[in-house]
Amino acid sequence: MPLKSVSDLFIHELSDTYSAEKQMTRSLPKLAKAATNPDLASAFETHLEETRGQVERLEQVAEACGVKLKRVKCAGMEGLVEETMSLVDEIEPGAVLDAALIGSAQKAEHYEIATYTSLCLLAKKLGYGEALPLLTATLEEEQATDAKLGVLAEAAQIEEATQA
Ligand SMILES: [Fe+2]
Ligand SMILES: [Fe+2]
Numbered sequence: 001m002p003l004k005s006v007s008d009l010f011i012h013e014l015s016d017t018y019s020a021e022k023q024m025t026r027s028l029p030k031l032a033k034a035a036t037n038p039d040l041a042s043a044f045e046t047h048l049e050e051t052r053g054q055v056e057r058l059e060q061v062a063e064a065c066g067v068k069l070k071r072v073k074c075a076g077m078e079g080l081v082e083e084t085m086s087l088v089d090e091i092e093p094g095a096v097l098d099a100a101l102i103g104s105a106q107k108a109e110h111y112e113i114a115t116y117t118s119l120c121l122l123a124k125k126l127g128y129g130e131a132l133p134l135l136t137a138t139l140e141e142e143q144a145t146d147a148k149l150g151v152l153a154e155a156a157q158i159e160e161a162t163q164a
Pocket of ligand 2 (some may be wrong): 023047051108109112144145
């Protein structure tokens with residue numbers, strides 16, 4: 001179905017984000033398992049719980065706006081997850097993989113922050129008053145997660161690889 005109006009765009013973006021969050025609920029347990037630093041593993045576990053709530057929140061948004069979510073696949077998140085998984089395959093567990101996981105997770109969070117910033121703006125313009133606080137709540141969780149990962153990145157013990 002062609003997207004003709006801002007409201008069509010909103011439904012499309014909402015559905016795309018629903019797919020992105022569902023993909024995150026499948027990838028975050030893998031990141032938690034791959035992490036060596038227990039604080040990093042627990043940050044991923046915490047965000048997994050939040051992400052499950054965000055999936056439900058998107059269903060509430062759709063209901064509040066009286067729209068139906070479409071079946072679409074978020075190719076952006078699919079690519080980010082794929083890149084992360086290839087790093088997990090290529091790097092031995094330890095400080096280097098942890099650094100890679102933090103960087104990858106921050107890329108995903110930034111993607112989500114941009115997504116929810118745009119969804120909030122569209123909801124505001126379309127007068128979806130009930131949806132706005134729901135979308136804002138998720139935006140704030142994504143920002144807090146990004147900040148937490150940033151702190152872990154700073155604290156990470158990254159040893160310089162020495163040339164043999
Ligand atoms: Fe999310
Ligand atoms: Fe997130």
